[in-house]
Amino acid sequence: DVKVTQSSRYLVKRTGEKVFLECVQDMDHENMFWYRQDPGLGLRLIYFSYDVKMKEKGDIPEGYSVSREKKERFSLILESASTNQTSMYLCASSIGLAGGREQYFGPGTRLTVT
Amino acid sequence: QQQVKQSPQSLIVQKGGISIINCAYENTAFDYFPWYQQFPGKGPALLIAIRPDVSEKKEGRFTISFNKSAKQFSLHIMDSQPGDSATYFCAAPKAAGNKLTFGGGTRVLVKP
Numbered sequence: 001d002v003k004v005t006q007s008s009r010y011l012v013k014r015t016g017e018k019v020f021l022e023c024v025q026d027m028d029h030e031n032m033f034w035y036r037q038d039p040g041l042g043l044r045l046i047y048f049s050y051d052v053k054m055k056e057k058g059d060i061p062e063g064y065s066v067s068r069e070k071k072e073r074f075s076l077i078l079e080s081a082s083t084n085q086t087s088m089y090l091c092a093s094s095i096g097l098a099g100g101r102e103q104y105f106g107p108g109t110r111l112t113v114t
Numbered sequence: 115q116q117q118v119k120q121s122p123q124s125l126i127v128q129k130g131g132i133s134i135i136n137c138a139y140e141n142t143a144f145d146y147f148p149w150y151q152q153f154p155g156k157g158p159a160l161l162i163a164i165r166p167d168v169s170e171k172k173e174g175r176f177t178i179s180f181n182k183s184a185k186q187f188s189l190h191i192m193d194s195q196p197g198d199s200a201t202y203f204c205a206a207p208k209a210a211g212n213k214l215t216f217g218g219g220t221r222v223l224v225k226p
Contacts, residue, residue, distance in 0.1 A: 004157070031212045033213070035216075039219075040123060040218050040219070041218055042120070042203055042216040042217050042218040042219045043158070043203065043216040043219075044216075045208075045213060045214075045215075048212070048213055050212065058213070090157055090158070092157070094212060096212060101146055101148070101163075101207065101212060101214070102148070102160045102163075103160070103214065104159075105157030105158050105159065106157050107155065107156055107157050108156075108157055
């Protein structure tokens, strides 16, 4: 079974703090994704990575950055957390087009910025 | 801009009833339409997917209906069970790549 793990289930941070969200997948997938989930807005793509050190901006990259130094690990960074970044953050991975487009999701990190 | 519009936002159905969720898309070049199911406290998981060369796909009690001319696709949950209570997301590919655009989600509650 594919397993995508996220470093924290719940996180509370203060405005202005630097926040790191970590994601690890164990299936040697090329692609990794960071989404945020908000009621009524579905899942919105923040960043996408298709290979080590390669990244693409998604629909809402402002205020976020990412790092992918190893194939299995994809980190989301909030340089200076703000209250409007309070949300559920979901990491996902997929094998790539040749193997189908199914995305495998982690359990999510609920981030609260106060 | 939202490329996939999903309705309704929430749905309450009695056990044994039919749940119907609709999605409309804009880009006729889309070639893959998945539905994801998310239980509370869990990440979404692929439930069923369809390609536009077929009009319907059925897996157990779950059926996707696809209407290419109307640019719509729907998820039907037949004989709905309390264990089907979850949030459902439709999705479509962003251009011809690995990324997906998700609909806004439908929270389904099946009452016993």
